[in-house]
Amino acid sequence: xxxxxxxxxxxxxxxxxxxxxxxxxxxxxxxxxxxxxxxxxxxxxxxxxxxxxxxxxxxxxxxxxxxxxxxxxxxxxxxxxxxxxxxxxxxxxxxxxxxxxxxxxxxxxxxxxxxxxxxxxxxxxxxxxxxxxxxxxxxxxxxxxxxxxxxxxxxxxxxxxxxxxxxxxxxxxxxxxxxxxxxxxxxxxxxxxxxxxxxxxxxxxxxxxxxxxxxxxxxxxxxxxxxxxxxxxxxxxxxxxxxxxxxxxxxxxxxxxxxxxxxxxxxxxxxxxxxxxxxxxxxxxxxxxxxxxxxxxxxxxxxxxxxxxxxxxxx
Numbered sequence: 001x002x003x004x005x006x007x008x009x010x011x012x013x014x015x016x017x018x019x020x021x022x023x024x025x026x027x028x029x030x031x032x033x034x035x036x037x038x039x040x041x042x043x044x045x046x047x048x049x050x051x052x053x054x055x056x057x058x059x060x061x062x063x064x065x066x067x068x069x070x071x072x073x074x075x076x077x078x079x080x081x082x083x084x085x086x087x088x089x090x091x092x093x094x095x096x097x098x099x100x101x102x103x104x105x106x107x108x109x110x111x112x113x114x115x116x117x118x119x120x121x122x123x124x125x126x127x128x129x130x131x132x133x134x135x136x137x138x139x140x141x142x143x144x145x146x147x148x149x150x151x152x153x154x155x156x157x158x159x160x161x162x163x164x165x166x167x168x169x170x171x172x173x174x175x176x177x178x179x180x181x182x183x184x185x186x187x188x189x190x191x192x193x194x195x196x197x198x199x200x201x202x203x204x205x206x207x208x209x210x211x212x213x214x215x216x217x218x219x220x221x222x223x224x225x226x227x228x229x230x231x232x233x234x235x236x237x238x239x240x241x242x243x244x245x246x247x248x249x250x251x252x253x254x255x256x257x258x259x260x261x262x263x264x265x266x267x268x269x270x271x272x273x274x275x276x277x278x279x280x281x282x283x284x285x286x287x288x289x290x291x292x293x294x295x296x297x298x299x300x301x302x303x304x305x306x307x308x309x310x311x312x313x314x315x
Contacts, residue, residue, distance in 0.1 A: 082305065083274045086298050093276035095289035096268045103263050106248055108137055110260060111214055115194035116142040118186065120217035120226060123147035123174065124282050126161060128275035129218040131265055142193045143170070146186060148222040150174040177225035187230055191257055210258045219264025220284045227251060227261050 111117060117138050121129040126147055131137075145165060150158060158174055165172045173189060175182030190213045198208035215223050230253055249261045266285070270276045279285040280295045 080274060083277060083298070083302070086301060087273045087277050090273075090277075090294050090298075091291065092270075092273055093280055093285065093290045094270060095266065095286040100263060100265060101268070103248060104265055107214075107216065107262050107265060110248060110262075111137055111141070111216070113212060114141060114214040114260070115197050115212045116144060116190050116214075118144045118146055118190065118213055118215045120146045120148050120215060120221045120223045122218070122221045122282055122284055123149045123153050123158075123161070125275075125278045125284070128272075128278040129221055129284060131216075131218070132267060134216070144173060144186065144189055144193065145170050146173050146175050146182070146226065148175050148177050148226060150181065151176050151179070175222075175226060177222035177229055179229075183226060183229045186226070187253060187257060210252065210256050212258050212260070214260040214262065216262055217264060218266055218279070218284055219286070221264065223264070224261055227259055230259070 119130070119134060119138075147161060153161075162172055162174070171189065171193075173182050173186045175186060177183070191211055194211040194213070197211060201208055215227060217223050231251060247263065251259050251261060253259055270279075276285065276290075277295060277298055280290045281299050
């Protein structure tokens with residue numbers, strides 16, 4: 001049995017929250033469809049994890065000694081506090097296969113040669129699919145943020161994320177690597193951002209060269225599929241599971257753009273276990289790193305808290 005979820009309004013940023021680490025909440029006030037009783041203070045349906053690693057029940061998630069007001073702001077529901085509470089009972093989700101350790105240093109060395117870096121994230125969980133060391137690795141290098149799988153979020157979510165990142169001065173491209181949406185815009189933007197590379201080369205009496213763009217990101221966020229769509233042919237192995245790409249590979253896009261495909265890079269240890277659970281829910285981390293029954297139970301708990309879910313079908 002496979003579960004296909006298209007969450008809507010599910011992982012949006014909320015700039016009003018008093019909890020700086022929380023990104024798993026609905027932006028702005030809750031819609032009218034959310035009844036006053038549907039809040040963190042409401043008792044949740046208890047779910048027993050059958051076959052999971054813990055025999056605990058996931059019931060009312062309000063921690064002892066915490067008031068309901070500490071988990072609410074205005075009329076919107078804070079999911080992150082619940083998720084943090086639920087994950088405490090589970091075995092930590094950790095996944096760091098050997099090929100990542102091998103290629104991480106190589107990738108950091110190659111990034112120094114890049115004219116522009118394209119960071120790909122999962123549009124459903126953008127804050128959880130960014131390596132905590134990415135900013136340090138890139139420094140002041142030109143950067144494009146690609147939020148892939150835009151077909152899995154609503155237009156409202158898309159607009160909210162676009163506003164959120166634009167305010168930080170980050171250039172954002174929404175894409176669908178499976179169908180090619182956004183790929184041509186990405187190619188043009190990469191060339192535009194690095195246009196001054198050859199201007200400087202000509203000023204030094206050097207011949208122009210192709211712009212070098214490195215494509216980086218977490219496992220299974222769609223990096224290789226994006227490259228294949230840009231090239232309009234299958235040049236990089238791609239599959240809907242983490243860990244398919246295992247080595248660096250240069251490919252050429254026309255005469256003026258070179259792309260570096262790279263394996264998904266993830267921290268050796270994921271300190272934020274709420275982020276790790278989101279990776280598991282969205283299949284952005286190796287399935288051996290978590291117990292599926294535990295993750296499924298948390299997913300159901302999350303769904304019971306939502307006023308609406310985009311579409312949900314069980315096949």
